[in-house]
Amino acid sequence: MAAERPRTPADEPGPSGPHGPAPAVDRADRDLMALAIASAAVIMFVGNGASIMPVVVRALQGAGLPPDRLLTNALLLNIALIIFGLRRYRDLVEEVRERRLAETRARELADHDPLTGCLNRRAIARATDDLIAGSSARGEEVGFLMIDVDNFKRINDANGHSVGDGVLQVCARRIAELLPPRGLLARLGGDEFACVVPFAAGRPEPVEDFARRIAQHVARPVPVTRGELEVTVSVGIARSDALGDQDVLDAQALLHKAGIAMYQAKKAGKNNHRWFDPAMERDLRDRHALERALRSGIAAGDFVPYYQQQIDIATGRITGFEMLARWQSERYGHIGPEDFIPLAEEIGVIGDLSERLIRQALHDAREWDPALTLAVNISPLQLRDPWFAQRLLKLLIESNFPPHRLELEVTETCLHENLAQVRSLLVSLRNQGITISLDDFGSGYSSLSQLQSLPFDRLKIDRAFVSPMTGCAESATIVRAISSLGEGLGLPVTAEGVESAEIAAELRELGNLQAQGYLYGRPESAEQTRARLAALGLIASPALPAPAAPDAAAPAGTAPGPADPLSDVA
Known part of the structure; x- marks a missing residue:
């Protein structure tokens, strides 16, 4: 705010x-x-x-x-x-x-913030430089603490900006109550505060104790009109005697280092504190380099779809393939989807990445036998897009791909943002003939009522239950229970993570299931998949030219894409 x-x-x-x-x-x-x-x-x-x-x-x-x-x-x-x-x-x-x-x-x-009365960003910079100079003359060092109120946007959205302003005033007052002599307090903007305190050279323990007491003191309930609010803070700490050799000792350098440490505290779960370490800055630079490589890799077409077989466990017949995203970076080599998919979502390029991969996958699958299906994962980000269904149908039309051969896999985590919107979107897609599967069933927070109210056509048992079932009675019981549940609801079931003949044998006893996993082969490129299908006589038509991406020249991340090829590492 x-x-x-x-x-x-x-x-x-x-x-x-x-x-x-x-x-x-x-x-x-x-x-x-x-x-x-x-x-x-x-x-x-x-x-x-x-x-x-x-x-x-x-x-x-x-x-x-x-x-x-x-x-x-x-x-x-x-x-x-x-x-x-x-x-x-x-x-x-x-x-x-x-x-x-x-x-x-x-x-x-x-020099002061009008809301809290603290120093502002400009004033704290001058005051910190003066404190550094004075402390150096006394043989002291300076600790810079950046304090960020956790989940402040949620407080504002749920209670209004007037309540948010009150929370900031309370936080400023509580921090000021703990401020030591010659300490400085500023509001940097929004929900960020800064404290600067001197400490004896070689003895930073009082600074860490100060950060710990701030977290405890601020975390007391804040009274508001409709009750109380729980408020916590994350704190990053930088020391004037622990900067790199290349850094100039001034307020800006300490602010930068403390900010890096504060974001590490948030990543570690919030409501805690972290000291700055040079490795944090190196990791941040590496992350920025990876972001640049990801953006350029999307534009260069370095991301390609791979395909993993889905097998009818009773007959051993191939029923379809699940598309998995792969990135072979010229600089970094192979990078798994568990690394680049969350990053792409965070920096806002998942839409462009998804659209390119889906378009290519539909082109590849178009020449397969018409009985074979193509399964694609979608993420919560896609289900928040009210135009998702239209975008996906546009891709199907461009590729001339039958909707009934496309299967969308929705994870349970997608169902908790806006259930009404999710239901409307899934019903719209299902009405067009697209199959909807509930992926990783059993590992999230799905309720049985959602199975009744949402238009699912298939359940997929999470690999976390399937892979250990030969040596774990609990896992085998869960798999049998989900299989019985699917049979009772009239929903076919697919088991992921089938990696041995023993697991396949146990699953075969449960009835007519589909399975996928290393037992039937690892994910393969489009060329390898086509060669496999050609050997089995499952190629329906010769290869056609790949459709040109209409937004190939557009910068990555300019608009949300139609689907998100999230996948387990295979």
Whole structure:
């Protein structure tokens, strides 16, 4: 949540108008002129009074002639000018006082956050540099703590920005209560705070204890209108004596290192603290390099679909294939989907990656025997897209691929974001003839009521239960239970992770199941898959030219794609 921008002196409408310094200059010129006139009036009063006042006194005593009328009028004018000058002097004194107050307020607004009263980002940088210099002279070091309120966006969305502002004020007050002498506290912006504290060289333990006490003190419930809010913080810590040789010791360097450590604390589960370590920065650089390679790899077509057989366990006949994404990077070599799929989702390129892979897979599968199906995984990100169904159907039309041969695999984690939207989308796809499978059944949080309310056509048993079933009675019991459940609901079942003949034999006893796993072969490229099918007489037509991607020149991640080829490592 962004804080309101502090007002500056330029924002204040002056007495002469809002158009810059010219009116102020004119007003100053008038002030000088008024002062000059008043001074001249005093001098003239002294001169005229010395000559006129004795005549006036004698005339009043009846001992002389009345004073000259012209000189008398001049004297009265001098008196009026002196009165005017005194009033203007009083006004000038008041204006000077108000200007000084305004300048003081402007300095405060320039250096402090208007919501919490803490220093702002600009002020903390100067103050930290001064503290570093002073601590160095005393033989001390400086610790920089970056503090981020966990899940603050959720607090704002659920309770409104006024409640969020109150939470920030409470957090700032609680941190300030623990601040040691000569310590600094700032709000960097949004829900981020910074503390800077000196410590004895070689003894950083008080800094870590300070971070721990902050996490405990802030974590107390925050009272709000409708009850209480649980608030936690993640803290990253950097030390002035632990920077790299290439770094300049200043506030910006400490802020950068503490920020890296804070994000590591969030990745570790939030509500904790982490010290900065140079390895964190190296990992961050490596991650950025991997992101660049991923983006360029999508544009270069380095991502290709592989296919794993799905077998009718009773007859051994191939019934279809599941598409799995593969990346062979020129720089990094083979990278598994468990590494690049989450990264692609996080940086917003999963849509473009998915669309390219799906388009190629539909082209490859178009020449297979019409009885063979193509299964593709989709992720929660795709199910949040209200245009997902239209995008997918467009790909089917472009590829001239029959919808009934396409099977979408939805994991249980997809069902907890927006159940109504998921149901609408899946029903729409199913009405077009596409098969919907519930993938990794048993490993998530799916309820039996969802099996009734959502339009699933197949259950897939997670490999975590299938692979160990020959030596684990509990796993074998779970597999049998899911198989019976599928039979009772009229849903066919596929078992993943079939890696031995013993597992296949046990599954065969459970009835008419499909299976996939290393026992039947590892995932293969499109060429290897076609050669296998050709040897079995399961090629229906000669290969056709691959359709050109309409957005091949578009930058990766410009729009969400139709499906996400998430897959287990195979």
